[in-house]
Every structure is written in C-alpha cells, then in structure tokens.
Amino acid sequence: DADVTQTPRNRITKTGKRIMLECSQTKGHDRMYWYRQDPGLGLRLIYYSFDVKDINKGEISDGYSVSRQAQAKFSLSLESAIPNQTALYFCATSDWGNPTDTQYFGPGTRLTVL
C-alpha cells in the first residue's frame, strides 16, 4: 500500500465550485505539505503543517485553505475554483528531526477548472 495517498486522482470542475482534495499518510510523519505544479514553474508550496495545531501559508496560498484533521490527514480546499487553479497538486510528508529533509510525495491530483 502507498505511504501517501491522494483523492481524487483526477477532477474536472467548473468555475465557482468548492473543491476539496484529500491527503492521507501512513508514514507517521508530523509534517505535511501541499504543492501545485504548473509546466515550467516547478513545484510551488501552497500550505504546510508541522503538526495538527500548526498551519502555515506557503508562497501561493491565496485562493486556498487547508485543514489538518489528524496527524495522518491534510486536506486542501478551493473555496471558489477559478481556471488558473488548473494544475497538478501534490501532497508530501516529512519527518520532524529527519536530517535529510527528504519529503515523500503522494501520486498527485490533476485538477481542471473549466
């Protein structure tokens, strides 16, 4: 079984709709992250959470919100989706104190906003 899972894997929605992307992990990591990836722009950080009570904005948080429901679950919401939020979204986890700073990625969610 995958250590980091994302649902849904693909989603097509319309402008103005509310969308939630979910991420679950079985790695027991404290830290979780949401990124979006656009062609030519690499991975950009949307939000990150270092534990259940800690939520931090990343470089492109406008238009997004998150919820850390439990150590293993971190969801990303688009309150009112717009076409320029069409992208590939990745959830990732890392282990506090792990000196490698390695992050482990989920399989991604491809979101299309029409």
Place this chain on the structure above:
Amino acid sequence: EDKVVQSPLSLVVHEGDTVTLNCSYEVTNFRSLLWYKQEKKAPTFLFMLTSSGIEKKSGRLSSILDKKELFSILNITATQTGDSAVYLCAGPGSARQLTFGSGTQLTVLP
C-alpha cells in the same frame, strides 16, 4: 527570498550520451540540497547533499555540491531512454520547507 534556479530547462540527447544538469541556489539557513527525478507521477528522491566536494553516486547518476559557489550538478553517464524525466533540485530554506527549481526536462532518444 529563497531561490533555486536550474539549467538548462530542457535537454535532448541520444542514448549513451553523458549529461550534466545544473542547479544554483540562494537559500537562507542552508542545510542541504536535494535532487529528485519526476517521471509521469510524483517526484522520487535521488540524492541529498550537505557537504562541499563530496560526490554522491548511485549507478550511472552522481551529484556534487559546491557550497562556496552555491551550486550543484547532477551527472548521468551512458544515458538510457528510461532516464527521460524531469529532474528537480530543491533546497531547504527558512522553516525547513523545500524551495524547488523549475526542473530540467531530459529526453533521451534511442
């Protein structure tokens, strides 16, 4: 502001060629620099570099860091079509979140 810049943005080679991918960075409170390979799915970890001048190797891939020049390279020798992917470089900056470069798209032709 943390910054990671990769070059070239894309590269097309033939099987058997050797390639060098570049990554320059400006990251506050530098701890390490990481390389990832991304095929048509999530990025997978390749290397973590923390010390200057010490080469990390994994099969045909190798990487080295120059902390004075704020630079890292990823070498792939005897390339194969399976090496075709986007290669991402990332540096942990403030609060230990990763800042990624835009990636190098490598295409290896048979």
